[in-house]
Amino acid sequence: MKLDSIRAIANAVLYEGYILYPYRPSSIKNRQRWTFGGVFPKAFDQQGDASRMETQVLLRGGEQAAFKVHFRFLQVMTREVGQLTTPAQELPEEDEPALTRVPSLHVDGRELLAWEEAIEREIVIGPLRPADVQVAASVTPFCFKGAREFEPVRDRSGRIVAALIRTSQTIEGVVEAKAEMLSPDVWRLTIGIENVTPLSGAVRDERARAQLRAFTSTHAILTVKDGAFVSLLDPPDDLREAAGQCRNVGAFPVLVGGRDNSAMLSSPIILYDHPAIAPESPGDLFDGTEIDEILTLRILAMTDAEKREMASVDARARALLERTHALTAEDMARLHGVMRNHQSQASEFEPPPMGGDHEKLRLVSLLETGRSLCVGARVRLRPKSGGDIMDIVLKDKIAVVEAIERDFEDRIHVAVTLVDDPGRDLGAAGFPGHRFFFSQEEIEPIAVGDGP
Incomplete structure (x- = not known):
């Protein structure tokens, strides 16, 4: 199956809890983000914060079967607001501008807020044949270098009066994949991702600073060619015992996509096999446990001041606000009263004939x-x-x-x-x-x- 067909589901997992209603930084719940799929640096030794995520799944396939793994996560990036000491026409090319960091700033009707954004990261390994990683695991190290960027903010006269400062830290990790033969055509795959980012003494003891070097909303997409994955939720009788012995740490693998079982999503959130995005949903609300209609009505009911703050969060929050205001009456009607069965398909309920x-x-x-x-x-x-x-x-x-x-x-x-x-x-x-x-x-x- 094509990977693009399950990207929507994987992205919903990736951005689950990125920002929650009331979609404003001033809300307490939006000061306590990044709650799913955290993989912290190994050097950060705090109880409850794992440094490794591991998934075991079963794969049916012969010698020609080959699998790929896409590990995906968000890297937290700080966004600070800096007010220039002296307005300028351009920012210096090499040195940092002279500025004062402030929690928020108004520039000609635009509200600038300090915030934590996120960078999408992805590491791909494979295709690998199970037999090739049976004796020795495939080990793939990776590193994303830290960076700092200054976005100039101009007033109506064209002068730069402030800057948004985005800073990301260097992070390092290792992805591993190994296979164990259970029978001539059944394999147990073990894939893992570990955070090996080195930490200084000060960062090692402070969770908020370690969070900036963690992998967030970590998950994996597994695909196979000339083979099929086995459901761990409802395995066939001959593999029920083997499925029960699969060990998953911080991950819940489920079948995704088509019924050929050629893909699995190892999610930090508990899902069922073949999850789907509701076709009526107009877009991501960053809260898959909520009801689109309720959140949509709540957004529309916010005050103008609250909406301005929401629009100042980042591009994703602005897009959500604009999309919500653009909904038509027909769009709203589609959000209401849909009945589904356990397979997330529209029910065949036939309403009784209406009449006096x-x-x-x-x-x-x-x-x-x-x-x-x-x-x-x-x-x-x-x-x-x-x-x-x-x-x-x-x-x-x-x-x-x-x-x-x-x-x-x-x-x-x-x-x-x-x-x-x-x-x-x-x-x-x-x-x-x-x-x-x-x-x-x-x-x-x-x-x-x-x-x-």
């Missing part, structure tokens, strides 16, 4: 008071005491009965939609969020003409 209440009136139950209850009837909600917050909110609301259902324990549940709910049609079609269930004792039929 008179078209679906039929007697389906009888209340103890002797009054009949039927689909289409209007009722007043009387939740029992001790209910949850939703019961409290819906108390005394007028609703319409959409269905009366009996569960496996022979209990009756009445499904209703609220008369004053703008999304009542969605509830009538069976979608959650606009459809509520109550017992017979919690609803009170009302006569025609009563209520709103």
